[in-house]
Amino acid sequence: RIYEDSDAASLYVANEIAQLIRQRQKQGKKAVIGLATGSTPTKMYEYLVRFHREEDLSFKNVVTFNLDEYYPMQPDSIHSYVRFMNEHLFDHIDIPKKNIHIPDGTLEKEDVRDFCKAYEARIREVGGLDIQILGIGRTGHIGFNEPGSSLGSTTRMVRLDRVTRLDAASDFFGLENVPTKAITMGVGTILSARRVIMMAWGEGKSSIIKQAVEGKIRESVPATFLQQHPNCQVIADRAAASSL
Numbered sequence: 001r002i003y004e005d006s007d008a009a010s011l012y013v014a015n016e017i018a019q020l021i022r023q024r025q026k027q028g029k030k031a032v033i034g035l036a037t038g039s040t041p042t043k044m045y046e047y048l049v050r051f052h053r054e055e056d057l058s059f060k061n062v063v064t065f066n067l068d069e070y071y072p073m074q075p076d077s078i079h080s081y082v083r084f085m086n087e088h089l090f091d092h093i094d095i096p097k098k099n100i101h102i103p104d105g106t107l108e109k110e111d112v113r114d115f116c117k118a119y120e121a122r123i124r125e126v127g128g129l130d131i132q133i134l135g136i137g138r139t140g141h142i143g144f145n146e147p148g149s150s151l152g153s154t155t156r157m158v159r160l161d162r163v164t165r166l167d168a169a170s171d172f173f174g175l176e177n178v179p180t181k182a183i184t185m186g187v188g189t190i191l192s193a194r195r196v197i198m199m200a201w202g203e204g205k206s207s208i209i210k211q212a213v214e215g216k217i218r219e220s221v222p223a224t225f226l227q228q229h230p231n232c233q234v235i236a237d238r239a240a241a242s243s244l
Ligand code: GLP
Pocket: 036, 037, 038, 039, 040, 041, 067, 068, 134, 135, 136, 137, 138, 142, 143, 144, 164
Protein backbone atom coordinates (compact mmCIF):
# COMPACT_ATOMS: atom_id res chain seq x y z
CA ARG A 1 0.00 0.00 0.00
CA ILE A 2 1.32 3.38 -0.96
CA TYR A 3 0.23 6.44 0.99
CA GLU A 4 0.71 10.11 0.24
CA ASP A 5 2.69 10.53 3.45
CA SER A 6 3.90 8.64 6.49
CA ASP A 7 1.19 10.14 8.69
CA ALA A 8 -1.66 8.57 6.71
CA ALA A 9 0.29 5.33 6.47
CA SER A 10 0.96 5.24 10.22
CA LEU A 11 -2.73 5.80 10.90
CA TYR A 12 -3.59 2.77 8.73
CA VAL A 13 -1.17 0.54 10.67
CA ALA A 14 -2.34 1.85 14.06
CA ASN A 15 -5.94 1.14 13.04
CA GLU A 16 -5.06 -2.42 12.01
CA ILE A 17 -3.43 -3.02 15.40
CA ALA A 18 -6.35 -1.46 17.28
CA GLN A 19 -8.77 -3.68 15.36
CA LEU A 20 -6.75 -6.78 16.24
CA ILE A 21 -6.69 -5.82 19.93
CA ARG A 22 -10.47 -5.24 20.02
CA GLN A 23 -11.18 -8.45 18.12
CA ARG A 24 -9.04 -10.52 20.50
CA GLN A 25 -10.62 -8.80 23.49
CA LYS A 26 -14.10 -9.79 22.28
CA GLN A 27 -12.88 -13.38 21.98
CA GLY A 28 -11.51 -13.16 25.52
CA LYS A 29 -8.02 -13.73 24.15
CA LYS A 30 -4.73 -11.89 24.30
CA ALA A 31 -3.39 -10.02 21.27
CA VAL A 32 0.27 -10.93 20.74
CA ILE A 33 2.12 -8.17 18.93
CA GLY A 34 5.72 -7.97 17.71
CA LEU A 35 7.01 -4.41 17.92
CA ALA A 36 9.78 -2.45 16.24
CA THR A 37 11.90 0.56 17.13
CA GLY A 38 13.63 3.23 15.03
CA SER A 39 12.21 6.42 13.60
CA THR A 40 9.73 4.60 11.32
CA PRO A 41 7.11 3.42 13.86
CA THR A 42 7.04 6.53 16.09
CA LYS A 43 3.95 8.11 14.49
CA MET A 44 2.14 4.80 14.61
CA TYR A 45 2.84 4.66 18.37
CA GLU A 46 1.54 8.22 18.71
CA TYR A 47 -1.73 7.08 17.16
CA LEU A 48 -1.99 4.07 19.47
CA VAL A 49 -1.47 6.32 22.50
CA ARG A 50 -4.15 8.64 21.13
CA PHE A 51 -6.56 5.71 20.66
CA HIS A 52 -5.92 4.70 24.27
CA ARG A 53 -6.61 8.21 25.59
CA GLU A 54 -9.45 9.25 23.33
CA GLU A 55 -11.12 6.03 22.24
CA ASP A 56 -10.73 3.85 25.29
CA LEU A 57 -8.49 1.33 23.57
CA SER A 58 -7.19 -0.88 26.37
CA PHE A 59 -3.88 -2.76 26.24
CA LYS A 60 -4.63 -4.93 29.28
CA ASN A 61 -4.95 -7.98 27.03
CA VAL A 62 -1.95 -7.19 24.88
CA VAL A 63 1.34 -9.09 25.04
CA THR A 64 4.30 -7.56 23.21
CA PHE A 65 7.64 -8.85 22.00
CA ASN A 66 10.19 -6.37 20.70
CA LEU A 67 12.37 -7.35 17.80
CA ASP A 68 15.74 -6.40 19.11
CA GLU A 69 18.09 -4.56 21.46
CA TYR A 70 21.70 -3.47 21.21
CA TYR A 71 24.22 -5.52 23.17
CA PRO A 72 25.47 -4.60 25.64
CA MET A 73 22.89 -2.01 26.63
CA GLN A 74 21.57 -0.71 29.94
CA PRO A 75 17.77 -0.19 29.92
CA ASP A 76 18.04 3.40 31.20
CA SER A 77 20.53 4.47 28.51
CA ILE A 78 19.19 7.04 26.04
CA HIS A 79 20.09 4.55 23.30
CA SER A 80 18.24 1.58 24.74
CA TYR A 81 15.17 0.21 23.01
CA VAL A 82 13.63 -0.37 26.46
CA ARG A 83 13.74 3.35 27.06
CA PHE A 84 12.53 4.04 23.51
CA MET A 85 9.50 1.80 23.97
CA ASN A 86 8.67 3.29 27.39
CA GLU A 87 8.87 6.82 26.05
CA HIS A 88 6.95 6.22 22.84
CA LEU A 89 4.35 3.72 24.04
CA PHE A 90 4.44 1.77 27.28
CA ASP A 91 4.51 4.75 29.70
CA HIS A 92 1.32 6.07 28.13
CA ILE A 93 -0.90 2.97 27.98
CA ASP A 94 -2.36 0.43 30.40
CA ILE A 95 -0.30 -2.61 29.35
CA PRO A 96 0.69 -4.81 32.33
CA LYS A 97 4.48 -4.74 32.81
CA LYS A 98 4.60 -8.54 32.82
CA ASN A 99 3.22 -8.60 29.27
CA ILE A 100 6.17 -6.65 27.86
CA HIS A 101 9.16 -8.54 26.41
CA ILE A 102 12.32 -6.90 25.08
CA PRO A 103 15.66 -8.63 24.47
CA ASP A 104 17.88 -8.00 27.51
CA GLY A 105 21.03 -6.03 26.76
CA THR A 106 22.35 -6.42 30.31
CA LEU A 107 22.94 -10.18 30.22
CA GLU A 108 26.29 -11.81 30.81
CA LYS A 109 27.57 -13.24 27.53
CA GLU A 110 27.23 -16.81 28.71
CA ASP A 111 23.55 -16.28 29.53
CA VAL A 112 22.52 -14.93 26.12
CA ARG A 113 21.88 -18.30 24.52
CA ASP A 114 19.48 -19.45 27.25
CA PHE A 115 17.74 -16.08 27.22
CA CYS A 116 17.18 -16.34 23.45
CA LYS A 117 15.79 -19.87 23.76
CA ALA A 118 13.42 -18.69 26.51
CA TYR A 119 12.33 -15.71 24.34
CA GLU A 120 11.32 -18.09 21.55
CA ALA A 121 9.60 -20.42 24.03
CA ARG A 122 7.66 -17.54 25.56
CA ILE A 123 6.39 -16.46 22.11
CA ARG A 124 5.18 -20.02 21.48
CA GLU A 125 3.67 -20.31 24.97
CA VAL A 126 1.37 -17.31 24.42
CA GLY A 127 0.20 -18.75 21.09
CA GLY A 128 2.61 -17.12 18.63
CA LEU A 129 2.71 -13.62 17.19
CA ASP A 130 -0.62 -12.40 15.79
CA ILE A 131 1.16 -9.60 14.00
CA GLN A 132 4.75 -8.43 13.59
CA ILE A 133 5.50 -4.78 12.86
CA LEU A 134 8.74 -4.05 11.02
CA GLY A 135 10.88 -1.23 9.74
CA ILE A 136 13.73 -1.87 7.33
CA GLY A 137 17.39 -0.95 7.52
CA ARG A 138 19.41 0.24 4.53
CA THR A 139 21.19 -3.13 4.46
CA GLY A 140 17.81 -4.84 4.04
CA HIS A 141 17.82 -5.93 7.66
CA ILE A 142 14.61 -6.71 9.50
CA GLY A 143 15.01 -6.52 13.25
CA PHE A 144 18.79 -6.75 13.33
CA ASN A 145 18.94 -9.67 10.89
CA GLU A 146 21.79 -8.40 8.77
CA PRO A 147 22.81 -9.75 5.33
CA GLY A 148 23.75 -13.40 5.73
CA SER A 149 20.93 -14.17 8.16
CA SER A 150 19.25 -17.42 7.22
CA LEU A 151 15.58 -18.10 6.61
CA GLY A 152 15.33 -20.33 9.66
CA SER A 153 17.26 -18.12 12.07
CA THR A 154 15.80 -17.61 15.54
CA THR A 155 16.44 -15.17 18.39
CA ARG A 156 20.19 -14.79 18.85
CA MET A 157 23.15 -12.49 19.29
CA VAL A 158 24.36 -10.92 16.03
CA ARG A 159 27.16 -8.68 14.82
CA LEU A 160 25.93 -5.41 13.30
CA ASP A 161 26.76 -4.45 9.74
CA ARG A 162 29.02 -1.43 9.27
CA VAL A 163 26.28 0.37 7.27
CA THR A 164 23.81 -0.14 10.15
CA ARG A 165 26.37 1.19 12.65
CA LEU A 166 27.09 4.20 10.40
CA ASP A 167 23.36 4.93 10.23
CA ALA A 168 23.19 4.83 14.02
CA ALA A 169 26.38 6.88 14.51
CA SER A 170 24.76 10.29 14.84
CA ASP A 171 22.33 8.98 17.51
CA PHE A 172 25.32 7.65 19.43
CA PHE A 173 27.45 10.78 18.90
CA GLY A 174 30.05 8.87 16.88
CA LEU A 175 30.58 5.50 15.23
CA GLU A 176 32.95 4.38 17.98
CA ASN A 177 30.07 4.52 20.50
CA VAL A 178 27.70 2.33 18.48
CA PRO A 179 27.61 -1.22 19.88
CA THR A 180 28.99 -3.87 17.54
CA LYS A 181 26.40 -6.42 18.59
CA ALA A 182 22.70 -6.85 19.22
CA ILE A 183 20.18 -9.47 20.25
CA THR A 184 17.46 -9.92 17.65
CA MET A 185 14.53 -12.14 16.85
CA GLY A 186 15.46 -14.26 13.84
CA VAL A 187 14.08 -14.22 10.30
CA GLY A 188 12.30 -17.47 11.18
CA THR A 189 10.79 -15.88 14.31
CA ILE A 190 9.48 -12.97 12.23
CA LEU A 191 8.13 -15.23 9.50
CA SER A 192 6.27 -17.32 12.09
CA ALA A 193 3.97 -14.36 12.80
CA ARG A 194 0.47 -14.81 11.36
CA ARG A 195 0.62 -11.37 9.80
CA VAL A 196 3.54 -9.06 9.03
CA ILE A 197 3.46 -5.33 8.29
CA MET A 198 6.65 -3.65 7.12
CA MET A 199 6.73 0.14 7.01
CA ALA A 200 9.12 2.43 5.14
CA TRP A 201 9.21 6.20 4.70
CA GLY A 202 11.34 8.58 2.70
CA GLU A 203 13.48 8.46 -0.38
CA GLY A 204 16.41 6.99 1.52
CA LYS A 205 14.47 3.71 1.73
CA SER A 206 13.34 3.58 -1.92
CA SER A 207 16.20 1.48 -3.23
CA ILE A 208 16.08 -1.11 -0.44
CA ILE A 209 12.27 -1.27 -0.73
CA LYS A 210 12.61 -2.03 -4.43
CA GLN A 211 15.08 -4.82 -3.64
CA ALA A 212 12.94 -6.19 -0.81
CA VAL A 213 9.72 -6.24 -2.84
CA GLU A 214 10.92 -6.99 -6.37
CA GLY A 215 14.36 -8.53 -5.86
CA LYS A 216 15.33 -12.17 -5.87
CA ILE A 217 14.85 -13.86 -2.48
CA ARG A 218 18.30 -14.08 -0.96
CA GLU A 219 20.23 -14.01 2.30
CA SER A 220 22.15 -10.90 1.26
CA VAL A 221 18.88 -8.91 1.54
CA PRO A 222 17.04 -10.53 4.47
CA ALA A 223 13.86 -8.49 3.89
CA THR A 224 13.36 -10.44 0.61
CA PHE A 225 12.40 -13.46 2.76
CA LEU A 226 9.15 -11.63 3.51
CA GLN A 227 8.08 -12.40 -0.08
CA GLN A 228 7.52 -15.98 1.12
CA HIS A 229 5.13 -14.93 3.87
CA PRO A 230 1.45 -15.59 3.07
CA ASN A 231 0.17 -12.47 4.82
CA CYS A 232 2.72 -9.68 4.60
CA GLN A 233 2.07 -6.07 3.63
CA VAL A 234 4.56 -3.36 2.83
CA ILE A 235 3.27 0.09 3.76
CA ALA A 236 5.20 2.89 2.12
CA ASP A 237 4.88 6.60 1.56
CA ARG A 238 5.27 7.94 -2.00
CA ALA A 239 8.97 8.61 -1.57
CA ALA A 240 9.84 5.14 -0.26
CA ALA A 241 7.79 3.58 -3.07
CA SER A 242 9.29 5.79 -5.78
CA SER A 243 11.62 3.12 -7.23
CA LEU A 244 8.99 0.36 -7.46
C1 GLP B 1 17.23 -0.29 13.49
C2 GLP B 1 16.22 -1.28 14.07
C3 GLP B 1 15.34 -1.84 12.98
C4 GLP B 1 14.77 -0.71 12.18
C5 GLP B 1 15.90 0.03 11.48
C6 GLP B 1 15.43 1.19 10.63
O1 GLP B 1 18.31 -0.92 12.94
N1 GLP B 1 16.83 -2.34 14.78
O2 GLP B 1 14.32 -2.63 13.58
O3 GLP B 1 13.87 -1.19 11.24
O4 GLP B 1 16.74 0.54 12.48
O5 GLP B 1 15.45 2.38 11.36
P1 GLP B 1 14.60 3.64 11.03
O6 GLP B 1 13.18 3.26 11.26
O7 GLP B 1 15.06 4.68 12.01
O8 GLP B 1 14.88 3.98 9.62
